Amino acid sequence: MKIGAVFPQLEIGADPKTVRDWTTTVEQAGYNHVLAYDHVLGADPANRPGWTGYTDKSLFHEVFVLFGYMAAITTNLELVTGVLVLPQRQTALVAKQAAEVDVLCGGRLRLGVGIGWNQVEYQALGVPFRQRGALLEEQVDVLRKLWAEPVISYDGKYHEIVEAGLNPLPGRQIPIWFGGGADAVLRRTGRIGDGWMPQSAPDEAARQQIATIREAAEAAGRDPHSIGIEARLTLAAVPEEDRRAFVEGWRNLGATHLCVNTMNLGLSRPEDHAAVLAEVLPELI
The missing domain is CATH 3.20.20.30 (Luciferase-like domain)
Known part of the structure:
Protein backbone atom coordinates (compact mmCIF):
# COMPACT_ATOMS: atom_id res chain seq x y z
CA MET A 1 0.00 0.00 0.00
CA LYS A 2 1.39 3.38 -1.05
CA ILE A 3 1.34 6.12 1.62
CA GLY A 4 0.75 9.76 0.72
CA ALA A 5 0.35 13.06 2.55
CA VAL A 6 -2.56 15.49 2.44
CA PHE A 7 -1.38 19.00 1.63
CA PRO A 8 -2.55 21.02 4.69
CA GLN A 9 -3.65 24.01 2.69
CA LEU A 10 -6.24 25.25 5.18
CA GLU A 11 -3.44 25.69 7.74
CA ILE A 12 -0.21 26.11 5.79
CA GLY A 13 -0.69 29.70 4.63
CA ALA A 14 0.41 31.37 1.41
CA ASP A 15 4.17 31.74 1.90
CA PRO A 16 5.78 29.94 -1.08
CA LYS A 17 8.85 29.05 1.01
CA THR A 18 6.67 27.22 3.52
CA VAL A 19 4.93 25.35 0.71
CA ARG A 20 8.31 24.43 -0.78
CA ASP A 21 9.75 23.29 2.55
CA TRP A 22 6.68 21.16 3.32
CA THR A 23 6.82 19.53 -0.11
CA THR A 24 10.52 18.72 -0.03
CA THR A 25 10.32 17.41 3.55
CA VAL A 26 7.45 15.09 2.61
CA GLU A 27 9.34 13.75 -0.40
CA GLN A 28 12.55 13.25 1.59
CA ALA A 29 10.61 11.47 4.33
CA GLY A 30 9.60 8.81 1.81
CA TYR A 31 5.97 9.58 1.03
CA ASN A 32 4.70 8.30 -2.31
CA HIS A 33 2.33 11.12 -3.15
CA PRO A 175 -5.60 8.14 -14.11
CA ILE A 176 -9.06 9.38 -13.06
CA TRP A 177 -10.27 8.41 -9.58
CA PHE A 178 -13.64 9.25 -8.00
CA GLY A 179 -14.38 10.66 -4.57
CA GLY A 180 -17.66 10.18 -2.68
CA GLY A 181 -19.66 7.39 -1.13
CA ALA A 182 -23.07 7.59 -2.81
CA ASP A 183 -24.26 4.50 -4.65
CA ALA A 184 -24.10 6.37 -7.98
CA VAL A 185 -20.44 7.24 -7.32
CA LEU A 186 -19.59 3.65 -6.46
CA ARG A 187 -21.19 2.27 -9.60
CA ARG A 188 -19.61 5.00 -11.72
CA THR A 189 -16.22 4.05 -10.27
CA GLY A 190 -16.77 0.42 -11.17
CA ARG A 191 -17.85 1.26 -14.70
CA ILE A 192 -15.33 3.92 -15.72
CA GLY A 193 -13.03 4.83 -12.83
CA ASP A 194 -9.38 4.00 -12.23
CA GLY A 195 -9.86 4.24 -8.48
CA TRP A 196 -11.99 5.29 -5.50
CA MET A 197 -11.20 7.74 -2.68
CA PRO A 198 -13.22 6.98 0.47
CA GLN A 199 -12.98 9.05 3.65
CA SER A 200 -14.38 6.56 6.12
CA ALA A 201 -13.27 3.84 8.51
CA PRO A 202 -12.41 0.35 7.24
CA ASP A 203 -15.68 -1.11 8.51
CA GLU A 204 -18.46 -3.30 7.17
CA ALA A 205 -20.04 -0.37 5.35
CA ALA A 206 -16.77 0.20 3.48
CA ARG A 207 -16.61 -3.50 2.65
CA GLN A 208 -20.07 -3.31 1.10
CA GLN A 209 -19.14 -0.19 -0.85
CA ILE A 210 -16.12 -1.96 -2.32
CA ALA A 211 -18.34 -4.90 -3.22
CA THR A 212 -20.66 -2.53 -5.08
CA ILE A 213 -17.71 -1.10 -7.04
CA ARG A 214 -16.47 -4.55 -7.96
CA GLU A 215 -19.92 -5.75 -9.00
CA ALA A 216 -20.27 -2.73 -11.30
CA ALA A 217 -16.82 -3.37 -12.72
CA GLU A 218 -17.63 -7.00 -13.50
CA ALA A 219 -20.91 -5.98 -15.12
CA ALA A 220 -18.95 -3.57 -17.34
CA GLY A 221 -16.51 -6.31 -18.33
CA ARG A 222 -13.64 -4.88 -16.29
CA ASP A 223 -11.22 -6.50 -13.86
CA PRO A 224 -12.57 -5.36 -10.46
CA HIS A 225 -9.15 -5.69 -8.85
CA SER A 226 -7.63 -3.21 -11.31
CA ILE A 227 -9.50 -0.39 -9.55
CA GLY A 228 -7.42 1.33 -6.89
CA ILE A 229 -8.63 2.39 -3.45
CA GLU A 230 -7.17 5.36 -1.54
CA ALA A 231 -8.20 5.64 2.12
CA ARG A 232 -7.79 8.77 4.24
CA LEU A 233 -6.23 8.66 7.72
CA THR A 234 -7.06 11.90 9.51
CA LEU A 235 -4.77 11.90 12.53
CA ALA A 236 -7.03 14.22 14.53
CA ALA A 237 -9.94 11.77 14.19
CA VAL A 238 -8.14 8.50 14.93
CA PRO A 239 -6.45 8.02 18.34
CA GLU A 240 -2.76 7.28 18.14
CA GLU A 241 -3.18 3.78 19.53
CA ASP A 242 -5.73 2.96 16.80
CA ARG A 243 -3.84 4.24 13.77
CA ARG A 244 -2.02 1.03 12.96
CA ALA A 245 -5.28 -0.92 13.10
CA PHE A 246 -6.91 1.68 10.84
CA VAL A 247 -4.18 1.23 8.24
CA GLU A 248 -4.24 -2.56 8.49
CA GLY A 249 -8.02 -2.54 8.23
CA TRP A 250 -7.87 -0.72 4.91
CA ARG A 251 -5.02 -2.91 3.72
CA ASN A 252 -7.14 -5.98 4.45
CA LEU A 253 -10.01 -4.46 2.44
CA GLY A 254 -7.73 -4.15 -0.55
CA ALA A 255 -6.67 -0.51 -0.34
CA THR A 256 -3.79 0.28 -2.69
CA HIS A 257 -3.12 3.76 -1.30
CA LEU A 258 -3.60 5.68 1.95
CA CYS A 259 -3.20 9.40 2.60
CA VAL A 260 -2.33 10.99 5.96
CA ASN A 261 -4.05 14.22 6.97
CA THR A 262 -2.47 16.44 9.66
CA MET A 263 -5.06 19.24 9.70
CA ASN A 264 -7.12 19.92 12.84
CA LEU A 265 -4.36 18.69 15.16
CA GLY A 266 -3.96 22.18 16.62
CA LEU A 267 -0.49 22.62 15.16
CA SER A 268 0.66 26.16 15.88
CA ARG A 269 3.13 26.58 13.01
CA PRO A 270 2.73 25.64 9.33
CA GLU A 271 6.07 23.80 9.32
CA ASP A 272 4.85 21.49 12.10
CA HIS A 273 2.69 19.62 9.58
CA ALA A 274 5.73 18.33 7.71
CA ALA A 275 7.44 17.39 10.98
CA VAL A 276 4.44 15.32 12.11
CA LEU A 277 4.23 13.58 8.74
CA ALA A 278 7.91 12.65 8.87
CA GLU A 279 7.44 11.32 12.40
CA VAL A 280 4.39 9.11 11.78
CA LEU A 281 5.35 7.52 8.44
CA PRO A 282 7.55 4.74 9.90
CA GLU A 283 4.63 3.69 12.12
CA LEU A 284 2.30 3.25 9.14
CA ILE A 285 4.44 1.41 6.62
Whole structure:
Protein backbone atom coordinates (compact mmCIF):
# COMPACT_ATOMS: atom_id res chain seq x y z
CA MET A 1 0.00 0.00 0.00
CA LYS A 2 1.39 3.38 -1.05
CA ILE A 3 1.34 6.12 1.62
CA GLY A 4 0.75 9.76 0.72
CA ALA A 5 0.35 13.06 2.55
CA VAL A 6 -2.56 15.49 2.44
CA PHE A 7 -1.38 19.00 1.63
CA PRO A 8 -2.55 21.02 4.69
CA GLN A 9 -3.65 24.01 2.69
CA LEU A 10 -6.24 25.25 5.18
CA GLU A 11 -3.44 25.69 7.74
CA ILE A 12 -0.21 26.11 5.79
CA GLY A 13 -0.69 29.70 4.63
CA ALA A 14 0.41 31.37 1.41
CA ASP A 15 4.17 31.74 1.90
CA PRO A 16 5.78 29.94 -1.08
CA LYS A 17 8.85 29.05 1.01
CA THR A 18 6.67 27.22 3.52
CA VAL A 19 4.93 25.35 0.71
CA ARG A 20 8.31 24.43 -0.78
CA ASP A 21 9.75 23.29 2.55
CA TRP A 22 6.68 21.16 3.32
CA THR A 23 6.82 19.53 -0.11
CA THR A 24 10.52 18.72 -0.03
CA THR A 25 10.32 17.41 3.55
CA VAL A 26 7.45 15.09 2.61
CA GLU A 27 9.34 13.75 -0.40
CA GLN A 28 12.55 13.25 1.59
CA ALA A 29 10.61 11.47 4.33
CA GLY A 30 9.60 8.81 1.81
CA TYR A 31 5.97 9.58 1.03
CA ASN A 32 4.70 8.30 -2.31
CA HIS A 33 2.33 11.12 -3.15
CA VAL A 34 0.78 14.45 -2.19
CA LEU A 35 -2.98 15.00 -2.25
CA ALA A 36 -4.57 18.46 -2.44
CA TYR A 37 -8.21 19.51 -2.11
CA ASP A 38 -9.93 21.81 -4.59
CA HIS A 39 -12.16 24.82 -4.07
CA VAL A 40 -12.18 27.97 -6.17
CA LEU A 41 -14.33 30.25 -3.99
CA GLY A 42 -15.33 30.39 -0.35
CA ALA A 43 -18.74 31.68 0.70
CA ASP A 44 -19.14 34.57 3.13
CA PRO A 45 -21.40 33.10 5.88
CA ALA A 46 -22.52 36.50 7.22
CA ASN A 47 -25.87 36.39 5.41
CA ARG A 48 -26.14 32.58 5.17
CA PRO A 49 -27.60 31.32 8.46
CA GLY A 50 -26.59 27.74 9.21
CA TRP A 51 -23.74 27.69 6.69
CA THR A 52 -21.39 24.82 7.60
CA GLY A 53 -19.02 24.58 4.64
CA TYR A 54 -15.79 26.32 3.80
CA THR A 55 -15.90 30.11 3.92
CA ASP A 56 -14.07 33.07 2.45
CA LYS A 57 -11.58 32.64 5.32
CA SER A 58 -10.64 29.11 4.14
CA LEU A 59 -7.35 29.25 2.25
CA PHE A 60 -7.21 27.03 -0.85
CA HIS A 61 -4.26 26.98 -3.22
CA GLU A 62 -5.42 26.39 -6.81
CA VAL A 63 -4.50 22.77 -7.48
CA PHE A 64 -3.11 22.93 -11.03
CA VAL A 65 -0.97 25.99 -10.31
CA LEU A 66 0.18 24.39 -7.05
CA PHE A 67 1.11 21.18 -8.84
CA GLY A 68 2.97 23.09 -11.53
CA TYR A 69 5.05 24.57 -8.71
CA MET A 70 5.52 21.20 -7.03
CA ALA A 71 6.51 19.61 -10.35
CA ALA A 72 9.57 21.86 -10.40
CA ILE A 73 10.72 21.07 -6.84
CA THR A 74 10.12 17.30 -6.69
CA THR A 75 11.36 14.26 -8.56
CA ASN A 76 9.32 11.31 -7.30
CA LEU A 77 6.12 12.48 -5.61
CA GLU A 78 2.88 11.64 -7.37
CA LEU A 79 0.61 14.71 -7.48
CA VAL A 80 -3.03 13.90 -6.70
CA THR A 81 -6.18 16.02 -6.67
CA GLY A 82 -8.51 14.79 -3.97
CA VAL A 83 -10.87 15.86 -5.32
CA LEU A 84 -11.12 18.32 -8.20
CA VAL A 85 -14.72 19.53 -8.48
CA LEU A 86 -14.81 18.69 -12.16
CA PRO A 87 -18.34 19.75 -13.25
CA GLN A 88 -17.80 23.37 -12.23
CA ARG A 89 -14.80 23.65 -14.57
CA GLN A 90 -14.59 23.76 -18.37
CA THR A 91 -13.65 20.28 -19.55
CA ALA A 92 -11.26 21.22 -22.33
CA LEU A 93 -9.45 23.62 -19.99
CA VAL A 94 -9.11 20.90 -17.33
CA ALA A 95 -7.76 18.55 -20.02
CA LYS A 96 -5.21 21.20 -21.01
CA GLN A 97 -4.16 22.01 -17.43
CA ALA A 98 -3.89 18.36 -16.43
CA ALA A 99 -1.90 17.50 -19.55
CA GLU A 100 0.48 20.39 -18.88
CA VAL A 101 1.06 19.39 -15.26
CA ASP A 102 1.60 15.78 -16.31
CA VAL A 103 4.16 16.83 -18.92
CA LEU A 104 6.01 19.09 -16.47
CA CYS A 105 6.15 16.48 -13.70
CA GLY A 106 7.07 13.58 -15.99
CA GLY A 107 3.82 11.62 -15.75
CA ARG A 108 3.19 11.92 -11.99
CA LEU A 109 -0.35 13.37 -11.98
CA ARG A 110 -3.41 11.48 -10.74
CA LEU A 111 -6.76 13.23 -11.16
CA GLY A 112 -9.24 12.59 -8.38
CA VAL A 113 -12.60 14.12 -9.29
CA GLY A 114 -16.02 14.61 -7.73
CA ILE A 115 -19.24 16.54 -8.15
CA GLY A 116 -18.89 18.79 -5.10
CA TRP A 117 -21.55 20.24 -2.82
CA ASN A 118 -21.09 24.03 -2.86
CA GLN A 119 -23.98 25.67 -4.73
CA VAL A 120 -22.49 29.12 -4.12
CA GLU A 121 -19.35 28.13 -5.99
CA TYR A 122 -21.31 26.59 -8.88
CA GLN A 123 -23.43 29.73 -9.22
CA ALA A 124 -20.38 31.99 -9.29
CA LEU A 125 -18.70 29.82 -11.93
CA GLY A 126 -21.82 29.84 -14.11
CA VAL A 127 -22.58 26.09 -14.01
CA PRO A 128 -26.01 24.57 -13.18
CA PHE A 129 -25.76 22.68 -9.90
CA ARG A 130 -28.40 20.02 -10.61
CA GLN A 131 -26.79 18.62 -13.75
CA ARG A 132 -23.37 18.01 -12.20
CA GLY A 133 -23.58 14.20 -11.93
CA ALA A 134 -24.53 13.58 -15.55
CA LEU A 135 -22.10 16.24 -16.70
CA LEU A 136 -19.19 14.61 -14.85
CA GLU A 137 -19.60 11.29 -16.68
CA GLU A 138 -19.46 12.98 -20.07
CA GLN A 139 -16.52 15.07 -18.93
CA VAL A 140 -14.49 11.95 -18.14
CA ASP A 141 -15.16 10.63 -21.63
CA VAL A 142 -14.11 13.94 -23.18
CA LEU A 143 -10.94 14.15 -21.08
CA ARG A 144 -9.82 10.70 -22.12
CA LYS A 145 -10.46 11.37 -25.78
CA LEU A 146 -8.58 14.68 -25.67
CA TRP A 147 -5.59 13.00 -24.00
CA ALA A 148 -5.57 10.13 -26.48
CA GLU A 149 -5.65 11.85 -29.88
CA PRO A 150 -4.09 15.03 -31.31
CA VAL A 151 -7.40 16.02 -32.93
CA ILE A 152 -10.91 14.94 -31.98
CA SER A 153 -14.52 15.71 -32.77
CA TYR A 154 -17.14 15.21 -30.06
CA ASP A 155 -20.90 15.69 -30.16
CA GLY A 156 -22.38 15.05 -26.73
CA LYS A 157 -25.16 16.35 -24.54
CA TYR A 158 -22.89 18.92 -22.87
CA HIS A 159 -19.89 19.17 -25.21
CA GLU A 160 -19.30 19.98 -28.84
CA ILE A 161 -15.75 19.83 -30.16
CA VAL A 162 -15.11 20.07 -33.89
CA GLU A 163 -11.71 18.92 -35.15
CA ALA A 164 -9.60 20.32 -32.33
CA GLY A 165 -7.05 18.99 -29.87
CA LEU A 166 -4.43 19.57 -27.20
CA ASN A 167 -0.76 20.25 -27.72
CA PRO A 168 1.26 19.05 -25.88
CA LEU A 169 -0.44 15.76 -25.14
CA PRO A 170 0.38 13.97 -21.89
CA GLY A 171 1.56 10.86 -23.72
CA ARG A 172 -0.64 8.60 -21.58
CA GLN A 173 -4.08 8.36 -20.04
CA ILE A 174 -3.91 10.31 -16.78
CA PRO A 175 -5.60 8.14 -14.11
CA ILE A 176 -9.06 9.38 -13.06
CA TRP A 177 -10.27 8.41 -9.58
CA PHE A 178 -13.64 9.25 -8.00
CA GLY A 179 -14.38 10.66 -4.57
CA GLY A 180 -17.66 10.18 -2.68
CA GLY A 181 -19.66 7.39 -1.13
CA ALA A 182 -23.07 7.59 -2.81
CA ASP A 183 -24.26 4.50 -4.65
CA ALA A 184 -24.10 6.37 -7.98
CA VAL A 185 -20.44 7.24 -7.32
CA LEU A 186 -19.59 3.65 -6.46
CA ARG A 187 -21.19 2.27 -9.60
CA ARG A 188 -19.61 5.00 -11.72
CA THR A 189 -16.22 4.05 -10.27
CA GLY A 190 -16.77 0.42 -11.17
CA ARG A 191 -17.85 1.26 -14.70
CA ILE A 192 -15.33 3.92 -15.72
CA GLY A 193 -13.03 4.83 -12.83
CA ASP A 194 -9.38 4.00 -12.23
CA GLY A 195 -9.86 4.24 -8.48
CA TRP A 196 -11.99 5.29 -5.50
CA MET A 197 -11.20 7.74 -2.68
CA PRO A 198 -13.22 6.98 0.47
CA GLN A 199 -12.98 9.05 3.65
CA SER A 200 -14.38 6.56 6.12
CA ALA A 201 -13.27 3.84 8.51
CA PRO A 202 -12.41 0.35 7.24
CA ASP A 203 -15.68 -1.11 8.51
CA GLU A 204 -18.46 -3.30 7.17
CA ALA A 205 -20.04 -0.37 5.35
CA ALA A 206 -16.77 0.20 3.48
CA ARG A 207 -16.61 -3.50 2.65
CA GLN A 208 -20.07 -3.31 1.10
CA GLN A 209 -19.14 -0.19 -0.85
CA ILE A 210 -16.12 -1.96 -2.32
CA ALA A 211 -18.34 -4.90 -3.22
CA THR A 212 -20.66 -2.53 -5.08
CA ILE A 213 -17.71 -1.10 -7.04
CA ARG A 214 -16.47 -4.55 -7.96
CA GLU A 215 -19.92 -5.75 -9.00
CA ALA A 216 -20.27 -2.73 -11.30
CA ALA A 217 -16.82 -3.37 -12.72
CA GLU A 218 -17.63 -7.00 -13.50
CA ALA A 219 -20.91 -5.98 -15.12
CA ALA A 220 -18.95 -3.57 -17.34
CA GLY A 221 -16.51 -6.31 -18.33
CA ARG A 222 -13.64 -4.88 -16.29
CA ASP A 223 -11.22 -6.50 -13.86
CA PRO A 224 -12.57 -5.36 -10.46
CA HIS A 225 -9.15 -5.69 -8.85
CA SER A 226 -7.63 -3.21 -11.31
CA ILE A 227 -9.50 -0.39 -9.55
CA GLY A 228 -7.42 1.33 -6.89
CA ILE A 229 -8.63 2.39 -3.45
CA GLU A 230 -7.17 5.36 -1.54
CA ALA A 231 -8.20 5.64 2.12
CA ARG A 232 -7.79 8.77 4.24
CA LEU A 233 -6.23 8.66 7.72
CA THR A 234 -7.06 11.90 9.51
CA LEU A 235 -4.77 11.90 12.53
CA ALA A 236 -7.03 14.22 14.53
CA ALA A 237 -9.94 11.77 14.19
CA VAL A 238 -8.14 8.50 14.93
CA PRO A 239 -6.45 8.02 18.34
CA GLU A 240 -2.76 7.28 18.14
CA GLU A 241 -3.18 3.78 19.53
CA ASP A 242 -5.73 2.96 16.80
CA ARG A 243 -3.84 4.24 13.77
CA ARG A 244 -2.02 1.03 12.96
CA ALA A 245 -5.28 -0.92 13.10
CA PHE A 246 -6.91 1.68 10.84
CA VAL A 247 -4.18 1.23 8.24
CA GLU A 248 -4.24 -2.56 8.49
CA GLY A 249 -8.02 -2.54 8.23
CA TRP A 250 -7.87 -0.72 4.91
CA ARG A 251 -5.02 -2.91 3.72
CA ASN A 252 -7.14 -5.98 4.45
CA LEU A 253 -10.01 -4.46 2.44
CA GLY A 254 -7.73 -4.15 -0.55
CA ALA A 255 -6.67 -0.51 -0.34
CA THR A 256 -3.79 0.28 -2.69
CA HIS A 257 -3.12 3.76 -1.30
CA LEU A 258 -3.60 5.68 1.95
CA CYS A 259 -3.20 9.40 2.60
CA VAL A 260 -2.33 10.99 5.96
CA ASN A 261 -4.05 14.22 6.97
CA THR A 262 -2.47 16.44 9.66
CA MET A 263 -5.06 19.24 9.70
CA ASN A 264 -7.12 19.92 12.84
CA LEU A 265 -4.36 18.69 15.16
CA GLY A 266 -3.96 22.18 16.62
CA LEU A 267 -0.49 22.62 15.16
CA SER A 268 0.66 26.16 15.88
CA ARG A 269 3.13 26.58 13.01
CA PRO A 270 2.73 25.64 9.33
CA GLU A 271 6.07 23.80 9.32
CA ASP A 272 4.85 21.49 12.10
CA HIS A 273 2.69 19.62 9.58
CA ALA A 274 5.73 18.33 7.71
CA ALA A 275 7.44 17.39 10.98
CA VAL A 276 4.44 15.32 12.11
CA LEU A 277 4.23 13.58 8.74
CA ALA A 278 7.91 12.65 8.87
CA GLU A 279 7.44 11.32 12.40
CA VAL A 280 4.39 9.11 11.78
CA LEU A 281 5.35 7.52 8.44
CA PRO A 282 7.55 4.74 9.90
CA GLU A 283 4.63 3.69 12.12
CA LEU A 284 2.30 3.25 9.14
CA ILE A 285 4.44 1.41 6.62
